[in-house]
Amino acid sequence: MKKLTVAISAVAASVLMAMSAQAAEIYNKDSNKLDLYGKVNAKHYFSSNDADDGDTTYVRLG
Structure with missing residues (x-):
């Protein structure tokens, strides 16, 4: 259960970011x-x- 909670938290943080x-x-x-x-x-x-x-994270500055 703890792994699921951590995974859901990580996904939620990723969506917000x-x-x-x-x-x-x-x-x-x-x-x-x-x-x-x-x-x-x-x-x-x-x-x-x-x-x-x-990881496919990217940053775009302008």
């Missing part, structure tokens, strides 16, 4: 503006097949 997108205004003066935005997509597949098992 996968939908995460953030933005911040770093500089804004005299109509010159610098913004930083990004997205984190956290994924990990648990599989007995070695080709499918593993």
Whole structure:
């Protein structure tokens, strides 16, 4: 039962993180503006097949 709870918690955290997108205004003066935005997509597949098992997390900044 404990393994199932940990697995469900990990999946829930991954789903919340996968939908995460953030933005911040770093500089804004005299109509010159610098913004930083990004997205984190956290994924990990648990599989007995070695080709499918593993981490496919990525971060995208702009």
